Amino acid sequence: MDYNNNFEHKMYAHCETGTLVSLLNNAGYKITEAMVFGLASGIFFGYLDTKVFSFPTFIVRSKPGEVRKNLSKVLNIKLKTFKFKDADKGMQKLDNLLAEGKVVGAQVDFFYMDYFPQWMRVHNNVHFINIIGKEGNDYIISDSYNREIAKLDQSLLKKARWAGGNMAPKGFLYYPEKLNPDVDLKKLIPKTIKKAARNMLNLPLSFIGVKGIYKFADKLKTWSKQVRDIEHFSHEIIKINILLEEQGTGGAGFRYMYAAYLKQAGEIMNSSVLNEMSEQIMQIGDDWRNISYFAAKIGKNRDLGEDRIAELSEMIRKQGDAEKIFFTKLKKVY
Amino acid sequence: MKEKDIYVDFDAHKLVFYVEKEDNSYGPIISGSYLSANYLDDHWMKRKNLEEQLRNQVIANEISPIFYYMTFFEMGPKDLAIRANMSMRKLTKTFKPEGFNKLRVAQLKLFADIFNIPVSNLFQTFLIKDDDQEKIEMKQAATDNELYHITIINLK
Amino acid sequence: MTKNNNELTLEIAQLLIDSLNITHVEAKDVNITTPLFSEENELELDSVDAIEIVVAIQRAYGIRINSELPTREILNSIQSIADFLIKENATEKVA
Numbered sequence: 001m002d003y004n005n006n007f008e009h010k011m012y013a014h015c016e017t018g019t020l021v022s023l024l025n026n027a028g029y030k031i032t033e034a035m036v037f038g039l040a041s042g043i044f045f046g047y048l049d050t051k052v053f054s055f056p057t058f059i060v061r062s063k064p065g066e067v068r069k070n071l072s073k074v075l076n077i078k079l080k081t082f083k084f085k086d087a088d089k090g091m092q093k094l095d096n097l098l099a100e101g102k103v104v105g106a107q108v109d110f111f112y113m114d115y116f117p118q119w120m121r122v123h124n125n126v127h128f129i130n131i132i133g134k135e136g137n138d139y140i141i142s143d144s145y146n147r148e149i150a151k152l153d154q155s156l157l158k159k160a161r162w163a164g165g166n167m168a169p170k171g172f173l174y175y176p177e178k179l180n181p182d183v184d185l186k187k188l189i190p191k192t193i194k195k196a197a198r199n200m201l202n203l204p205l206s207f208i209g210v211k212g213i214y215k216f217a218d219k220l221k222t223w224s225k226q227v228r229d230i231e232h233f234s235h236e237i238i239k240i241n242i243l244l245e246e247q248g249t250g251g252a253g254f255r256y257m258y259a260a261y262l263k264q265a266g267e268i269m270n271s272s273v274l275n276e277m278s279e280q281i282m283q284i285g286d287d288w289r290n291i292s293y294f295a296a297k298i299g300k301n302r303d304l305g306e307d308r309i310a311e312l313s314e315m316i317r318k319q320g321d322a323e324k325i326f327f328t329k330l331k332k333v334y
Numbered sequence: 335m336k337e338k339d340i341y342v343d344f345d346a347h348k349l350v351f352y353v354e355k356e357d358n359s360y361g362p363i364i365s366g367s368y369l370s371a372n373y374l375d376d377h378w379m380k381r382k383n384l385e386e387q388l389r390n391q392v393i394a395n396e397i398s399p400i401f402y403y404m405t406f407f408e409m410g411p412k413d414l415a416i417r418a419n420m421s422m423r424k425l426t427k428t429f430k431p432e433g434f435n436k437l438r439v440a441q442l443k444l445f446a447d448i449f450n451i452p453v454s455n456l457f458q459t460f461l462i463k464d465d466d467q468e469k470i471e472m473k474q475a476a477t478d479n480e481l482y483h484i485t486i487i488n489l490k
Numbered sequence: 491m492t493k494n495n496n497e498l499t500l501e502i503a504q505l506l507i508d509s510l511n512i513t514h515v516e517a518k519d520v521n522i523t524t525p526l527f528s529e530e531n532e533l534e535l536d537s538v539d540a541i542e543i544v545v546a547i548q549r550a551y552g553i554r555i556n557s558e559l560p561t562r563e564i565l566n567s568i569q570s571i572a573d574f575l576i577k578e579n580a581t582e583k584v585a
Contacts, residue, residue, distance in 0.1 A: 011364055013350040050538040051412035123409055147348055164417035204561040205540055231380050241369050256352035260360035282354065286335050296369060300376050421514040422534050
């Protein structure tokens with residue numbers, strides 16, 4: 001394959017953080033995925049009932065793209081970015097950058113990443129990959145979710161980069177242009193922690209943050225009226241597990257990754273309080289994991305009567321309580 | 335969660351999780367997917383049943399192929415409308431055969447591209463019986479004519 | 491020169507169309523008093539679009555919508571957004 005042999009491909013928990021870590025590490029800027037996530041205040045919750053999706057759903061991290069933007073701001077990194085209306089110009093620009101030896105981040109529709117089995121692929125316009133070379137008509141892809149480097153045909157990459165729909169990629173490309181090695185993490189960490197806490201506690205919409213967790217607990221009890229049949233209900237309940245565990249969260253809806261950030265931050269700040277907070281959010285994560293196991297079990301068994309759904313709803317509501325306490329405490333640490 | 339409690343031995347689907355390691359640090363490990371290891375058969379059965387259910391509804395003229403694929407690929411109607419450059423009101427009309435039958439070829443091609451299928455697959459289904467799945471291989475190849483695909487069926 | 495109501499509501503409609511990548515309707519054809527999140531509204535929004543709208547208004551007019559204010563009332567319609575901006579003396583775009 002024709003790409004820079006110095007590039008080190010690794011699997012990461014999440015595509016946006018993993019792509020950034022990969023780009024930065026390969027440019028000589030050493031940082032962990034947990035630090036990227038935490039410094040960008042990526043932890044979040046939102047209950048979404050919108051016709052953009054086929055069924056009500058929830059998100060457990062900030063809006064896609066925000067991790068990249070926040071991280072650049074916090075670390076004073078300059079990322080060169082491009083968007084294109086004209087797909088041919090966008091593909092030509094990519095080829096030019098690769099010819100210069102650059103590794104380039106791209107936003108794509110996950111549906112077209114045919115190096116994954118068909119059953120895994122859904123239309124999701126906010127998948128991020130690194131493109132590290134080209135060989136004939138194939139692009140060489142470093143995808144955080146893939147064990148190995150992969151190949152993707154240029155026609156599929158073109159479709160993926162210019163897929164329409166919600167949060168369309170518009171051919172988005174980025175790479176680090178200027179890095180800033182002199183960063184005082186001790187000054188930055190408190191701000192990023194406060195921002196994460198504010199996002200979970202203080203945003204003015206009823207389906208966002210801790211309020212969103214309560215909304216999810218409440219609205220779950222109405223799902224039985226929105227499904228086609230028991231098989232559909234089973235599928236949507238099992239999806240709770242997928243959204244918390246499988247769709248690239250690092251486990252427990254990013255709560256484990258945030259625990260790792262607070263642990264690392266605690267070492268940098270020499271703070272036993274942050275260390276304690278990391279253990280608390282790890283415990284909250286364990287309870288989310290229990291919810292995802294429970295959802296998978298009752299979904300598979302079609303054990304989806306009112307009582308069982310009420311039980312699941314109560315488990316989620318308790319998470320709302322736990323996260324309210326946690327983020328309220330976190331906001332006051334600095 | 336501790337590393338030993340999260341780890342699943344399943345090679346076909348691997349993920350990265352953050353765990354508490356033996357030295358009490360928190361960091362990433364690669365593990366098999368718990369859900370895929372334990373629930374994949376149920377998932378396949380549901381997908382197969384849904385495909386059959388939707389196909390029967392198309393045959394009975396209750397829904398259009400666009401509604402079939404939108405439902406099967408779990409796309410939201412608003413997302414599909416934006417991808418198809420139409421309002422949701424207009425898209426909703428295509429969910430029934432009467433509305434679908436009025437679509438022009440260019441519009442059908444756009445939908446086919448969204449679903450990543452040959453446009454002819456909006457008008458047909460290829461069914462291989464369960465018993466024959468292991469013996470028969472089917473591929474659909476694009477040609478230079480963007481509306482024309484070749485379906486190749488071989489004995490394995 | 492202060493904007494009149496027509497100019498301001500048209501500007502807000504365009505801001506929403508641009509922020510939400512709406513292609514099926516033009517700003518001049520959007521009814522400014524129809525509830526934003528109702529099925530009758532030409533923009534075909536749902537409640538989740540509220541996040542983008544809040545961010546877009548804050549960014550465009552340099553104003554903060556915080557949880558003390560009745561966000562639901564502010565975002566009821568294009569006219570109610572305009573009324574809020576007039577009340578807060580923030581009808582000029584900063585971005």
